[in-house]
Amino acid sequence: MADDRKKLPTVNPLGGDVDTGPPASWLITKVDAVVNWSRRNSLWPMPLGTACCAIEMMATAGSKYDIARFGAERFSFSPRQADLMIVAGRVTYKMAPILRRIWDQMPQPKWCISMGACASSGGMFDNYTIVQGIDQIIPVDVYVPGCPPRPESLLYALMMVQEKIKGESLANPVHREESPDSAGKPNLPPEAIELVAQPFGNSTRQNRISGVEGSSAISRPRDRRERLLEHQD
Amino acid sequence: MSSTVAEPLPDLVVGEQPLADAEASVSVRALRSRFGEAIRGVRLDAVGTPVVSIDPARVHDALSFLKTDADQAYDLLLDVMGADPGGDLVIQVWYQLWSMENGRMLRLLVLLPRADLSVQSAVDLYPAADWLEREVYDMYGVSFEGHPDLRRILMPENYDEGFPLRKDFPLRGRFTRSEQVRRALNRSTEDVYAREELALAGVLEAEPAAELAADEAGEAEDYLAGEKMVINMGPQHPATHGVLRLVLQLDGETIVRCIPHIGYLHTGFEKTCEYREWNQVVPYTDRMDYLAPMLYNIGYAGAVESLLDVEITPRCQVVRLIMSELNRLLGHLLWLGTGAMDVGATTVFLYTFQERERIYNLHEAYCGGRITTSVTRIGGMVADLPVGWLDACRELVNGLPATLDEAERLLTRNSIFQARLVDVGIIDAEKALEFGLTGPNLRASGIAYDVRKARPYLGYEEYDFDVPVGVVGDAYDRYLVRMEEMRQSIRILQQALDRVPDGPINVQDPAVILPDKSEAMSSIDAMISHFKLVMEGVQVPAGDVWYSIEATKGELGFGLISDGGPKPVRCRFRGPSFVNLAALPYLVEGGLVSDVIAANASIDIVLGEIDR
Numbered sequence A: 001m002a003d004d005r006k007k008l009p010t011v012n013p014l015g016g017d018v019d020t021g022p023p024a025s026w027l028i029t030k031v032d033a034v035v036n037w038s039r040r041n042s043l044w045p046m047p048l049g050t051a052c053c054a055i056e057m058m059a060t061a062g063s064k065y066d067i068a069r070f071g072a073e074r075f076s077f078s079p080r081q082a083d084l085m086i087v088a089g090r091v092t093y094k095m096a097p098i099l100r101r102i103w104d105q106m107p108q109p110k111w112c113i114s115m116g117a118c119a120s121s122g123g124m125f126d127n128y129t130i131v132q133g134i135d136q137i138i139p140v141d142v143y144v145p146g147c148p149p150r151p152e153s154l155l156y157a158l159m160m161v162q163e164k165i166k167g168e169s170l171a172n173p174v175h176r177e178e179s180p181d182s183a184g185k186p187n188l189p190p191e192a193i194e195l196v197a198q199p200f201g202n203s204t205r206q207n208r209i210s211g212v213e214g215s216s217a218i219s220r221p222r223d224r225r226e227r228l229l230e231h232q233d
Numbered sequence B: 001m002s003s004t005v006a007e008p009l010p011d012l013v014v015g016e017q018p019l020a021d022a023e024a025s026v027s028v029r030a031l032r033s034r035f036g037e038a039i040r041g042v043r044l045d046a047v048g049t050p051v052v053s054i055d056p057a058r059v060h061d062a063l064s065f066l067k068t069d070a071d072q073a074y075d076l077l078l079d080v081m082g083a084d085p086g087g088d089l090v091i092q093v094w095y096q097l098w099s100m101e102n103g104r105m106l107r108l109l110v111l112l113p114r115a116d117l118s119v120q121s122a123v124d125l126y127p128a129a130d131w132l133e134r135e136v137y138d139m140y141g142v143s144f145e146g147h148p149d150l151r152r153i154l155m156p157e158n159y160d161e162g163f164p165l166r167k168d169f170p171l172r173g174r175f176t177r178s179e180q181v182r183r184a185l186n187r188s189t190e191d192v193y194a195r196e197e198l199a200l201a202g203v204l205e206a207e208p209a210a211e212l213a214a215d216e217a218g219e220a221e222d223y224l225a226g227e228k229m230v231i232n233m234g235p236q237h238p239a240t241h242g243v244l245r246l247v248l249q250l251d252g253e254t255i256v257r258c259i260p261h262i263g264y265l266h267t268g269f270e271k272t273c274e275y276r277e278w279n280q281v282v283p284y285t286d287r288m289d290y291l292a293p294m295l296y297n298i299g300y301a302g303a304v305e306s307l308l309d310v311e312i313t314p315r316c317q318v319v320r321l322i323m324s325e326l327n328r329l330l331g332h333l334l335w336l337g338t339g340a341m342d343v344g345a346t347t348v349f350l351y352t353f354q355e356r357e358r359i360y361n362l363h364e365a366y367c368g369g370r371i372t373t374s375v376t377r378i379g380g381m382v383a384d385l386p387v388g389w390l391d392a393c394r395e396l397v398n399g400l401p402a403t404l405d406e407a408e409r410l411l412t413r414n415s416i417f418q419a420r421l422v423d424v425g426i427i428d429a430e431k432a433l434e435f436g437l438t439g440p441n442l443r444a445s446g447i448a449y450d451v452r453k454a455r456p457y458l459g460y461e462e463y464d465f466d467v468p469v470g471v472v473g474d475a476y477d478r479y480l481v482r483m484e485e486m487r488q489s490i491r492i493l494q495q496a497l498d499r500v501p502d503g504p505i506n507v508q509d510p511a512v513i514l515p516d517k518s519e520a521m522s523s524i525d526a527m528i529s530h531f532k533l534v535m536e537g538v539q540v541p542a543g544d545v546w547y548s549i550e551a552t553k554g555e556l557g558f559g560l561i562s563d564g565g566p567k568p569v570r571c572r573f574r575g576p577s578f579v580n581l582a583a584l585p586y587l588v589e590g591g592l593v594s595d596v597i598a599a600n601a602s603i604d605i606v607l608g609e610i611d612r
């Protein structure tokens, strides 16, 4: 329960006093609106396509699904000019340092979509060569389920990233913090890697490890209010 | 180099009929009379190919005899495969040979005791053995004496957990996952590059001999030509079609050396399949060649059925043939789109993807999946065709020639396209055979070898189609051959769509195929067989087989070994692009750096099946 409280929304539905971080001034919110609008409508993907999922990524770029409708058609094969990494396909331990290096080479702000079961959890390959989820190596913003996910799913993930960008603020740099010391290092501590890499581990534990609530616990506003009241007692 | 190509090759390679008795084979008799005691045993495998077990010390002599003897002329080494039956048993190495002239196949088997895992390398006879032997070394630790460059190929070069395909190697690796991640991220530059490349780049001191040679060469030439440069292409590069890495040494714009590195997508298919039941392997197969997934499904099912000695129904046969040809189109269309894009023509990619979407729609209507289809089951298919599917397919097939015409109008006589492809990456027939090329790459060099004609399966002998061949063997020829192959596929489809027979799609064998749901609910027999199949899986009798089909990229071989249990002992997939890619250095060395892209696109690789 203690953990749950930390994740409570910063907007208090009851109108009481809840710590919402530094006050967002009028100017900052206006600048945020412009910056976020431009960022989310011109995401330049860095396609790290390795296997079958990459073919669906190509289909997304094709004329039928047309990723250009979301301003993300400019696939940038150079990490220096990209801000959205799409990892599509299986990542092996041999590929892992390269994936990490490419991520480190991308300038901030940057986001990451893990496309498909393999990238998200190792998928059907629980064996000696496949990384059991790229979140052990780099941080991930959106996981796309499917083997392979349909182009619609990838587009939906893209919209989720856009949605996430909408909520960012220049006053709150927490998303953009990155220390040079973390370059080339695993994204998770060893215990967490062991936990998510157990057979079926990633599908059940990933959300908790990545700090997101379990996907099964949909919190309706009323539940939230109850929890909040509990918190205030 | 040898007498193999001195004889003019037949217009079309057609295989002999399978034998009833191993001793009837000409090659077996010749080997017996020549090697006598060294022959340890002779038998036929499940499709009637002679298997000769031979003393490890004599295998090189036998290969050399089989290659050079005029009556044998086994000029194509299709595969070298390792196998570990488990326990303290010996490790096996299998050689698959094919003779173009006689249309004969032969398998050599060598048994190596665990204490002495070494055998003489065949690279001097068949350059194709280079990568194949390296793979066996990487996976089983068999050392091939005399191999020029025996190091790991799929696993990282300093991998120290052991040899993955041995039975005593755990499926998930020896170290914990966090340790595996730590090790992976801690690799230093020296580990990612081979020593030789570091020497080329000047990071390491060159071996004295190499340095001397370079000095002498440098003096003789113009002093401006001296400085060589090493560049690294991939594994994250838009034109390598996946995670292929090429290390190129350049002299100005000219390529002096090209060293491919693979294994960045090594997925452990062969190991994982040993832990799955026979039917559970099907979903793994389509994730190897995701550009033409059903071909892998169909080939795998055919291989297991030959072990089981099950004859599929006539309807299933035609349906599989239709799926095969649709997927050939699917694969070739992707090659066309990306290949054209690699040399700068983006429009073609959009056209071909539109057509691919139409084929995906057919996939989806049939099995629900677009790419990962998993359509076959041992003894049949996942389902019968839905109502109206054949008409939809006919409509697609009738519309395809227009798309091809359009693409050809854009490319075939386009002077930029020709400038990029004509006379780039030339390989002649003799060299192509030596490198073990198959499929359109071999045919572009002038050899009319197509598994559909040489060893017909799925009733291909009843269809009317031609095998296009090239003349020069350059990238442009490979383009022309594939374009014509697509038209031939359309021709086959038009014939097949008119002859889909009625009747059941699955065999009526309760030991192989699940009974109907309604039957399982109403009859006790059907319920029992349903229960047994679900709980125990299909039981495949002990035996082995080498079964191959013509995939989009070449000859796709399945080497299966069964011990009578519910799971395979060995599942070998001979991905054709693995062997084809090994010829890339030959194609690009001496050419310009921009030609690497065109040459690489023209051999049509897919990393999923190269790295497996």
Ligand code: SF4
Pocket (backbone or CB within 6 Å): A051, A052, A053, A088, A089, A090, A115, A116, A117, A118, A119, A123, A146, A147, A148, A149, B287, B372
């Ligand atoms: S998730 Fe499925 S489709 Fe995607 S790379 Fe993995 S196996 Fe292929």
